[in-house]
Amino acid sequence: MSIEIVNVGKRFGDFVALDDVSVSIPSGRLTALLGPSGGGKSTLLRIIAGLERADTGKVEIEGVDATGLPPQKRNVGFVFQHYAAFKHLTVRRNVAFGLEIRKRPKDEIRRRVDELLALVHLEQFAERLPAQLSGGQRQRMALARALAVEPTVLLLDEPFGALDAKVRKELRDWLRRLHDEVHVTTVFVTHDQEEALEVADEIVVINEGRVEQIGSPDDLYDRPANEFVMRFLGPVTQLGDQLVRPHDLQLSTAGTLGLAARVTRVTRIGFEIRVDVTTTGGQPVTATLTRNEFLALGVAVDSEVRVQLAPGSPSTTVSTPATRSVPPTLAVTG
C-alpha cells in the first residue's frame, strides 16, 4: 500500500471536515476521491500533501510516517485546480523549478525538462509565460512541473474543474493515457462522478467527512454500499421502497410482471427517451429507454404499462421515507 491514512480527523472551527477517516491507497494506481463539494475530499488530499495538518490520526507515504513532515520533505507532486503557475517564470523555468531547488546539474535539468515538455506536448511553448497559454496548456505545464521531481505520489485537486467541458474531456483521456505510461501512484479529487468512473482504477467516495465506500468503478456502480453512493454515482428513481437506476427499468404492455402504471409524460433527450409513469399506488417513477426500445414498445401518454426492474440490476433500500422519487437530474448533481 502506497498511502496509508489512519483515523485522520480535521476540524475547521466547528465544521468537521474529516471524521476519523481511514483509507489505503494502492501503489501505482489511479485513485479518485469522489464526493460532493464541502465533503472533505480536498482536505484529505491536502493533508496527504502536507499543505494542511490533520488534528488526529496518521499519514504514511510508502512506509514513511509523514504525519509531521512539512510539504517540501514529502516528495509529492501537487496539481491545483487553478494551476498555481509561477507567473513570472517561463514554462521551462516553471517545470525546472523543483529540479533547480534540488540543485541538479544544469544539463540534466535541461534534458529532463525537455523530456517532460514533450510528454505534455508543450515543447514549442517552452519560452512562453503562463499568461500566454490556454487553461488546458497551463494545467499540462503544472502536471509536468509536478512530475519533474519524480514524486512518490502525484496529487491532483480538481485538476480539470476550471476548464471548459471539451478540454476537460480531452485532458481526462490524456491523464489516463499518461498514467498508463508513467505509473506513478496518483490520487485525484473530483466531484464529477462521470470523470471518476471513466478515469480511475479505484474510487473512494467521501461525504460529510466520512468514507462512504471504496472500490473499483464497477463495484461502486453495480454494488453501491448505501443510498448515498447510489444517488451520487448516477441518476436514480424510486420504485416501491427501492432506489433504482431509470435505465434498469423495463416497461411492458403485456404480462403480469412488475407493477401496473400509467404513462404521464414522454420526453425525448437525444438518443434516449424518458418515460414518466405513475403506478396504481400513486408513485411517480421515471424510466429511460433507448429510442429503439421506445419505438418497439409503442406507448404514448395515458398508455397502461407494467414496470419492473431488470434482473440483476443494482438497487438500494431507501432509508429515509421519501414520498417522491428524485428527478434524475437532481440526483446527478447530488
Add this chain to the structure above:
Amino acid sequence: MAEHSITTRNQVGRRPGRYVLRTVVAAYLFFLVAWPLYLVGRNAFADGFTSLNDILTDPDVTHALRLTVVIAVTAVVINTVFGVGISILLVRYDFPGKRLLNAMLDMPLSVSPIVVGLALVLVYGGREGWFGPTLEAAGLQIIFATPGMVLATVFVALPLVIREVVPVLQEIGDEQEQAARSLGANAVQTFRRITLPAIKWGVIYGVVLSLARSLGEFGAVKVVSGNVLGETRTATLVVEEKYLNFDKGGSYATAFLLALVAVACIIVVSVLRPKEDR
C-alpha cells in the same frame, strides 16, 4: 492601477459628460498640485541659477541635504524589510489581535507628525523619557540626534509599504507558494523565488512612496531633531529656516530640490512599471 483604466475604458459614458468630468478633474489637479509646484520652481529660478548655486555651496545646506538623504534611505530600508514582513504576517497568517494590529498600522497616517515627535521625546528623551536615560547612559543618544530622526521618519512612513504590498499579496493568493513548497522549496527559497518576484511592483511602489514621504518629513523630525545648524538640521528644516529669515530664494531653491527628487521618483516608477502588470 491598470484595473482602473480598464474599468473607465469599459464605462463608455455619453460624450459631453465625459469631457466635463475630464475638465473638472484636470482643473482641480492643475490649481491644487501642478500650478503651485510650478510656482515653487519658478521662484527657485527667479534669479537664474544663483539661488541654487548659493545653497549648493553653503556647507550647512549641503550637510542638511546629505543628512536628509541618509535619514530617508535608512528609514526606507527599515520600513521595507519590516513592511514586507508585516504584510506577509497580515495576509498569510491568522492570529489573535490581527485586527488590532491592522488598526495600529494606520495610526501613523492619522496621527499628526508633530504628535509623533512629542510622543517619541516622551519615550526616548535623554532626561525624562522612559528608555532615554538608560540608553543615554549606555552611550546612545536618540533624541536630538540622527537615531531619533530616523525613528520619527520610520514612524510617519510606516504604513506606506504595507498598504501597497498587502493587496498584491491578497490578489496573488497562496497557491503559488504552496506549489513551491510541494516542489521542495523551503520558506526562504519560496519567499525569494516566488513571493518576492510576484509582489515586486508593490514593494517598489511602496519604497518610492516611502522615500518621497521620508524626504519631505517635517513636523516629527523638527521636534526630535533639536534643529541644530550643521548637525541635526534636515532639508525641510532648512526650507523653513530660510523662509522665516526672508531668504526666499534659498528656501524656494531647497524646496525645489526636495520636490524634484520626489516627483522624479514617482515618474521613474510609472514609466518603468510594466503596462500589463496588474
